[in-house]
Amino acid sequence: MSTRTLIRGGLVVTAADEIHADVLVEDGRVAALAAHHTAVADAWTADRTIDATGKYVVPGGVDAHTHMEMPFGGTFASDDFETGTRAAAWGGTTTIVDFAIQRRGQTLREGLDTWHAKADGRCAVDYGFHMIMADVNERSLKEMDLLVEEGVASFKLFMAYPGDLYSDDGQILRAMQRASYNGGLIMMHAENGIAIDVLVEQALARGETDPRHHGEVRKVLLEAEATHRAIQLARVAGAPLYVVHVSAEEAVAELAAARDKGLPVFGETCPQYLFLSTDNLAEPGFEGAKYVCSTPLRPRAHQAALWRGLRTDDLQVVSTDHCPFCFSGQKELGRGDFSRIPNGLPGVEHRMDLLHQAVVDGHISRRRWIDIACAAPARMFGLYPKKGTIAPGADADIVVYDPHTEQTLSAGTHHMNVDYSVYEGRTVTGQVETVLSRGDVVIDGRAFTGRAGHGVYVPRSTCQYLS
Template identity: 80%
Template sequence: MSRTLIRGGLVVTASDELHADVLIEDGRIAALAAHGTTAAESWTADRTVDATDRYVLPGGVDAHTHMEMPFGGTTSSDTFETGTRAAAWGGTTTIVDFAIQPKGGSLREGLDAWHEKAEGRCSVDYGFHMIMSDVNASSLRQMDALIEAGVSSFKLFTAYPGVFYSDDGQILRAMQRAAGNGGLIMMHAENGLAIDVLVEQALARGERDPRHHGEVRHALLEAEATHRVVRLAQVAGAPVYVVHVSAREAVAELARARDEGLPVFGETCPQYLFLSTDNLAEPGFEGAKYVCSTPLRPREHQAALWRGLRTDDLQVVSTDHCPFCFKGQKDMGVGDFSKIPNGMPGVEHRMDLLHQAVVDGHLTRRRWIDIACAAPARMFGLYPRKGTLAPGADADVVIYDPHAEQVISAETHHMNVDYSAYEGKRITGRVETVLSRGVPVIESGAYVGRAGHGVYLPRGLCQYA
């Protein structure tokens, strides 16, 4: 039996903050006890970690990543190997990525393809959602089998006509199926048909720079689609989870539905909390670095997002990590913003940026851990194995220095992408040591993990629905 003892830190979970020692046995949390108590003093271990003046946190759960994702004629630049290594550097010990149903193919084909990409390559644990790109009678029946295989969430799009788009009838049928089998429907909510009209009109006027990407994907079209999918879910009697919420009008739709008692949930991402259309408008082609969908909004939208996180109208912060290199990928859209691959890097910096939000007074420490660890684990059927520090949980543990200062830069990050969306941003707080199932992955600021340590996580049903 291997035993690790973490002494002297402030344990922070979604529900508690306590000065406690943590005992780990064979990859699981065995016990917690207050510093100096008889129980804590009696523990012995093969390895002791000194966490004095540090936070002891559950490993982060990033429930929205896209490793090796084909999109727009190219593929996101992080592999499961490079992306999960970067996640570990940032204190994230679990990702949930998106397998994609091939057009005309089965859900199982898509899942098998993503298993092949990930197996034996991940530094941290991983699970999958399923993107349903072809909703029909056959794929609706297949949802039940995927839930049995531990894939309990299904993503549909009101955006990207001709690629991932589903019409209202298809969405309703998928929601009805989920109402019966316990699955959770995730929605990318933008009015893609209307956006395509606005893109065509903007290009015809000669509006071709990256900043126009944000203008054609109007906030009201996010709000309209959010309202629509909420009401479709209500008709179906199913819960719905809206991904990457960026607009205050969309937050208002979620808040209204939740006030009505509907099982409606929302996620936002660091880019919407810290970046804005000012970045999309950076001179030359620099704004292409910030092209993602939903798009960045004017800075005044950020207050509604922070408020939604504090009031629990937004429950989760994920990254939507989908990196494309500035040179060789983003520049496919020089002269035509509609050809810029949509996506940004972020899996490495989510925990740090949200700690900065604690420093800045937007969040409490416990709320930080709730939205980054516990809530995504509950939302996607991983709690209490993941997302907390409690007896029986996996020993995914982050030793975090809340006083260290760092400057985010592409020169020092570990994601496989040639720019940082937060280049030059000074933040307070840094990951020091990371354990994944009790095994060191980051130790005193150095990577000591290995590809293949991470295991596939079959997930249960949403614990909020």
Template identity: 80%
Template sequence: MSTRTLVRGGLVITAAEETHADVLIEDGRIAALAAHGSAAADAWTADSTIDATGKYVIPGGVDAHTHMEMPFGGTFASDTFETGTRAAAWGGTTTIIDFAIQSKGGSLGEGLDTWHAKADGKCAIDYAFHMIMSDVNESSLKEMDRLVSGGVSSFKLFTAYPGVFLSDDGQILRAMQRAGSNGGLIMTHAENGLAIDVLVEQALARGERDPRYHGEVRHALLEAEATHRVIKLSQVAGAPLYVVHVSAQQAVAELVRARDEGLPVYGETCPQYLFLSTDNLAEPDFEGAKYVCSTPLRPAEHQAALWRGLRSNDLQVVSTDHCPFCFKGQKDLGKGDFSKIPNGMPGVENRMDLLHQAVVDGHISRRRWIEIACAAPARMFGLYPQKGTITPGADADIVVYDPAAEQVMSAATHHMNVDYSAYEGKRVTGRVETVLSRGVPVIDSREYTGHAGHGAFVPRGLGEYAH
């Protein structure tokens, strides 16, 4: 039996346009849009109507970088796929792309199966996977082709974390060449991990053990160097490149230079780099550990380059790199040794609101907000126009957003399974009111109505930017 829902009276905002329109949803998809008050819209009938008067009607957010239940340093990210996707929904995100991990010595397929076992039947919203490659060899290169045709079309490689994830330049080049032929997209975590390890060892020998030294040893120039290096490798391979969690102005400069040369090189940043800084890492009494992530937070003067990159489209996507660890019982594994603090921060619930605050603050426009949070990640990773926009035929992933509501971010009220907020006490304007995932309300007038298992695995096509 077909079900029809009408979202009436709101300002529909996509990356392309803003229109006062009613949206008709049928069987989980967007069926039609028509100007509010027009004869066409007035003629529609529906089983249920959502009044969006005075509100924005926006596409559900696409968070292209999350790590639910990720193993790290002897512990696991504290959000499960169930708790993490529920929190995402509360924050107006309706699709996540998480990272499945190939174990050293294991196959890509085994890694993917392990992550399906974690996520399938548990998610409140739709989900997809990237693949972290820990072992680049003949058999894993062959497997890449199979994964691309099976809907996992992006592969992450690290120039960081020697002995865990690090791939050498030859391995990265081989993977890029393979992606160049099969249409996949290589993503890189770009920091010079071997050099960082030297600086870590020297800092600890000097007795520099507090969280703030995490930012100092992971030098901005070592992010810039690795960014430059992977850009050149991608150029040699003739393949597109996506650099994750760009935090340093010097790394942005490398992306700008490559893009000015016409290279298919893309960059992502995250809210923590836009709104937080090394001042947070330096908070006393080990509080700085809450803000330990890699790439690290930078001095506040780097933020201007990131905002400029987002406005000029030299950075295309804002994702969260959501990888939460509790302050008590997880972050404190690194008390007395900053190098043992689990790397990662919570944020999947905060991204859409923080970026709306950036609209209020004049950093970006409303349409750019939707571009970097919804449309561009969907395009980049082969989900568009099924996700990331409001157009006939697209999945009815829709957020009714109240641009005037005020809220104070706090661990006391958030839904992420972590005992602190990176934005504790921050006042923002704008709040999610209702969230539809494929036409089904998961947040209804600030009440959670979703359930584990509603979210479906979404196989992805090739990125629109990549070929």
């Protein structure tokens, strides 16, 4: 049975346009847009009409970097696909791209199947997968081709975490060469893990065990060096490169220099690097453990370079790297040894709001907000224009956003399955009011009306910035 929803009276904001328009949704897709009070719009009828007067009507967010239920350091991320995607919906994100993990000795297929089993039937919003390659060999290189054909067209490699996820330069080069052949996109965790491990060992030997030392040993220069090395390896392989969670001014400079040469090099940052700093890691007692992630939080001075990179398009995407661990019983595993603190922060619920606050603060424009949170990640990972925009034929992933309401972020009110907020007590202007996922209302006037299993797996094409 055909169902029609009409969103009237709002300002439709996409990466390309801002128009006062009504939006007609039919059978899960955007059917048409028309200017307010025109004969066309006034003639539309619908089963349901949503009044968006005084509000923004924006595409659902695309968070291209999440880790639901990820194993790390003897524990698991505290959000599974059900709780994590529900929190995403609350925050106006209607698509996530999570990371399936190949472990050493496994095939890529075995890793991917494990993550399909975790997510299937449990997601409140749509989802796709990247593939983490932890065992680059002849078999897994050939498997990359099959995964690209199946819609898993991006592969993450780690220059960090020796003995676990780490790949050496030769393995990275081989994977990049294969990606240049099959059209896949290599995503890089760019930190010199071999050198960092030496600094960790030396810091612990000196009795420097507090959370703040996590940031001090993971040096800015070791992020910049690894970013530079990844770019040069990609140049040798003739492959595109996407550097994840860029946190430091010097790493942005490496990306900017590569892009100035016309190289297909892309970068992502995350809200934690834009809004938090080493001041948080240095909070008294063991409180700093709440802010341990890798790459680590940097001194506040780095934030200006990240904002500038987002404005100049040297950074294209803001994702969350959502990988939450509860303070009680999980982060506490690292009491007395910062290297044992599980790495990761909660954030999937707050990305759209924090970036709207950046609009309010004058860091970025409204259209740039939608670009870095919706359109660019959709293009980067082969989901556009199905996702990331409001246009005829696109999935009706739509957020009615109140730009005037103030809210205070807190663990007491968030919906992520974690016992603290890294933004506790922070007031932001703007709030998600209503969310449609493929035309179904999943947040209705600040009430959750979705369900586990509504979200479907979305195969992706190759990076659309390269075609």
